[in-house]
Amino acid sequence: MRTIDWVNGAVEIIDQTALPNEERVLRLHTVGELIAAIQSLAVRGAPALGVAGAFGVALAARVHSDDPAALSVAVRKIESARPTAVNLARGARRAAALLPHGPEAVLAEACRVRDEEIEASAAMARLGADLVAELCGNRPRLLTHCNTGGLAAVTIGTALGVVGELHQRGLLAGVIASETRPLLQGARLTSWELTRWGIEHRVAVDSAGPFLMARGEVDAVILGADRICANGDVINKIGTYAHALGARRAGIPFLVVAPESTVDVGTPSGAQVEIEDRGSAEVTAWSEAVNPAFDITPYDLVTAIVTDRRVIRVDRGERP
Numbered sequence: 001m002r003t004i005d006w007v008n009g010a011v012e013i014i015d016q017t018a019l020p021n022e023e024r025v026l027r028l029h030t031v032g033e034l035i036a037a038i039q040s041l042a043v044r045g046a047p048a049l050g051v052a053g054a055f056g057v058a059l060a061a062r063v064h065s066d067d068p069a070a071l072s073v074a075v076r077k078i079e080s081a082r083p084t085a086v087n088l089a090r091g092a093r094r095a096a097a098l099l100p101h102g103p104e105a106v107l108a109e110a111c112r113v114r115d116e117e118i119e120a121s122a123a124m125a126r127l128g129a130d131l132v133a134e135l136c137g138n139r140p141r142l143l144t145h146c147n148t149g150g151l152a153a154v155t156i157g158t159a160l161g162v163v164g165e166l167h168q169r170g171l172l173a174g175v176i177a178s179e180t181r182p183l184l185q186g187a188r189l190t191s192w193e194l195t196r197w198g199i200e201h202r203v204a205v206d207s208a209g210p211f212l213m214a215r216g217e218v219d220a221v222i223l224g225a226d227r228i229c230a231n232g233d234v235i236n237k238i239g240t241y242a243h244a245l246g247a248r249r250a251g252i253p254f255l256v257v258a259p260e261s262t263v264d265v266g267t268p269s270g271a272q273v274e275i276e277d278r279g280s281a282e283v284t285a286w287s288e289a290v291n292p293a294f295d296i297t298p299y300d301l302v303t304a305i306v307t308d309r310r311v312i313r314v315d316r317g318e319r320p
Ligand SMILES: CSC[C@@H](O)[C@@H](O)C(=O)COP(=O)(O)O
Pocket: 041, 044, 045, 046, 047, 085, 145, 146, 147, 148, 149, 152, 153, 157, 158, 159, 185, 223, 224, 225, 226, 236, 237, 238, 293
């Protein structure tokens, strides 16, 4: 299953707004449709957004091949469809760099972005499973937040890919997926993926995570990132920071799994990152709400960052 792909001249995605009730594939033919899918979270998760950005430019290149001004407007709109995951603008810019060579060259580059994410997922699964085994020993109980599986990448995923690899090695005792308010990426999507993989799991409300850690029911927290800054600060789904604090207090590892395409050494720290505000409608119809979609976990709460090429032991002073 590929979450996002280029099929017969259009972008095909699994519509993540419909899961787990319905497995629906959407075909996106225009940049407008693609941007709407990104903004509604029909396609979401940092690696998948990078691929969406690149395919979006491939769509634009077909329509506007003889109109450079329209092309650059389209590229800017794609890049800024969501602000926080560095992958989106990166994927779009990689494909856009090929625009002078024509639409086929742009599409070929977009397919490379897709293929690299598939390879990165496989590499992270191996590196991450080795590290969890080293830090936690046999049969750890893991807590994960948001959705970092194949749905958030192209296949396999980041942190959830590590979970899957540990399961395949027979090393996993169980998983707690925090529900991830307000759009329930954990309760809807992670739970759906874990069920498909046959992995035993339970869903916890977000605020239960630190308490479950304090009660000794979690051996490590493992999750993904939308951006990792030069100093090691981790930008990820709102609720991540609270889980990092809980892990530190409980004395258990806090592991971040993300491809190199999410590492942004051009941004010194989390303070410089735009945190998406998704407005109040997603939270409540009864009163005004503040709805930041991501938060910043300071590097000094992070044990290690696992990418497709390296393990960065932040706890030992290593930095991206
Ligand atoms: C492998 S996905 C890593 C992150 O992108 C993920 O944890 C996350 O925060 C996704 O947020 P979302 O708002 O669902 O796109």
